[in-house]
Amino acid sequence: MPPKPMSDSDMRHDDSPEQGASPVDPATLIRDAHDLLRRNDTGRFVKPSLGQYPHQWNWDAAFIAIGLRHLERARARDEVRHLLKGQWADGMLPHILYPDGPSDYFPDPAFWRTDGRSGTPFATSGLTQPPVLTTAVRMLVDDDPDQDAARAFAAETFPALLRWHRWLHAARDPHGTGLLAIVHPWESGNDNAPRFRAALDALEGVAPPAYRRRDQAHVQRDERPVAGEYDRFMHLIGLYRGWDWDPGALYERAPFLVQDVAFNALAHRAERDLRALAVALGHPTGEIDAWLDAGHSAFEERLWDAPGGLYLGRDLRSGAWLRENDVTTFLPLFAGVAAPGRAQRLVETHLRDPSAYARGTKIRFGLPSVAASSPRFEPRRYWCGPVWANMNWLVLQGLRSYGFDADADAVRRDTIALAARSGFVEYFDARDGSACGSRGFSWSAALVVDLLAEASEGAPAPGPPPPDPGSR
Ligand code: DGY
Numbered sequence: 001m002p003p004k005p006m007s008d009s010d011m012r013h014d015d016s017p018e019q020g021a022s023p024v025d026p027a028t029l030i031r032d033a034h035d036l037l038r039r040n041d042t043g044r045f046v047k048p049s050l051g052q053y054p055h056q057w058n059w060d061a062a063f064i065a066i067g068l069r070h071l072e073r074a075r076a077r078d079e080v081r082h083l084l085k086g087q088w089a090d091g092m093l094p095h096i097l098y099p100d101g102p103s104d105y106f107p108d109p110a111f112w113r114t115d116g117r118s119g120t121p122f123a124t125s126g127l128t129q130p131p132v133l134t135t136a137v138r139m140l141v142d143d144d145p146d147q148d149a150a151r152a153f154a155a156e157t158f159p160a161l162l163r164w165h166r167w168l169h170a171a172r173d174p175h176g177t178g179l180l181a182i183v184h185p186w187e188s189g190n191d192n193a194p195r196f197r198a199a200l201d202a203l204e205g206v207a208p209p210a211y212r213r214r215d216q217a218h219v220q221r222d223e224r225p226v227a228g229e230y231d232r233f234m235h236l237i238g239l240y241r242g243w244d245w246d247p248g249a250l251y252e253r254a255p256f257l258v259q260d261v262a263f264n265a266l267a268h269r270a271e272r273d274l275r276a277l278a279v280a281l282g283h284p285t286g287e288i289d290a291w292l293d294a295g296h297s298a299f300e301e302r303l304w305d306a307p308g309g310l311y312l313g314r315d316l317r318s319g320a321w322l323r324e325n326d327v328t329t330f331l332p333l334f335a336g337v338a339a340p341g342r343a344q345r346l347v348e349t350h351l352r353d354p355s356a357y358a359r360g361t362k363i364r365f366g367l368p369s370v371a372a373s374s375p376r377f378e379p380r381r382y383w384c385g386p387v388w389a390n391m392n393w394l395v396l397q398g399l400r401s402y403g404f405d406a407d408a409d410a411v412r413r414d415t416i417a418l419a420a421r422s423g424f425v426e427y428f429d430a431r432d433g434s435a436c437g438s439r440g441f442s443w444s445a446a447l448v449v450d451l452l453a454e455a456s457e458g459a460p461a462p463g464p465p466p467p468d469p470g471s472r
Helices: 026-039 058-068 073-084 132-142 147-172 194-201 227-242 247-253 261-281 286-302 327-335 340-351 389-401 405-422 442-456
Strands: 096-098
Touching: 026 058, 026 405, 026 442, 058 073, 058 132, 058 389, 058 442, 073 132, 073 147, 132 147, 132 261, 147 247, 147 261, 147 286, 194 227, 261 286, 261 327, 327 340, 327 389, 389 405, 389 442, 405 442
Parallel strands: none
Antiparallel strands: none
């Protein structure tokens, strides 16, 4: 991919000390990203990182494929194909695949006890993750210069994707509310985000199976989830494996059952992409349209908190809102599900607030994963405040699709500046841009490649779709 020279605004982080820093050559950044993705590539799947995450993760694979398609399109398709090998007999697509057996990562494959139900050729976790893979497939298909190959890839993967979405609706919305529930914070991808804290604190009789966490061997303790939360993560896995991962039992009995904004926004967007694939393949769309219609109304009726002007999730067990101002409140723009007036309010009141998400005295790089104004903001702890490349990528595309181009450009600029400054690390401290979490992190590399490709190809990456009509 021939990179276009970066404009000044790409290279400089205005009114910050970076202004005098040596400019970064986008070609170098892309080459470094490519080298990293090659290093993390087993030849069958790309590890999210070599030390901390040495297996295949579900939404990581999607973000990796989105970036890799600019570098090695055939390899990007294989990333998707490999993940689909982990699909369960019932259609569930797990959040971790262990094709190479155990490593020093915990939970190890045996901890999950999924073998009796999965029907997969190798061990997997028993949880799922947001279906960004469907969006990745559409992106791989839409901008492929070889449209015959693209169509063949769409035809090959569509049935598995459709089965996964059917599973999501049957297993996670069996009573037809229009919104999907998650049974574990890990299913959101934002594991220890403070929005889940009240629901986790409410768990009774917390008694995790014996375990020894290993994440702190690779990443500093104060950048990882705290012990009480980790116990609760393991407690939930212990319960569910005791119920043999039966989806009916999980929905009816799980003590953690949440309609999460991030999960539902990413699923809604994925179903718009699934519909586009169906249309391209001449597949009927009635079933998908019904999901989209029900999802749209439920989203706007149930997940918008008018007094605060935020999208917030719901705890189905307590009935309470998941009260936290975090970056996932902007994801309904990526889904195209936010009514334009609500999107405007989100941007004007929150995104541009220098005490929350915009550059000001508290932070110099956006977007913090939790508003810097929140009492629960912890700038270096995993999903409690640091900047994540994937969240920035999702939010900036949503902003662009609603016409907030200057805001989208600022998020893009910060994302590239962070990678140029600290490398392709897992997450970044919003105060000074310093590196946090795992080093050599694949999706940070892949998504920066996608952002740079956007400039060199002269147009935004395919999608996101404009808001639903009305906003329907
Ligand atoms: C971890 O181990 O922290 C992972 O995020 C779980 O998916």
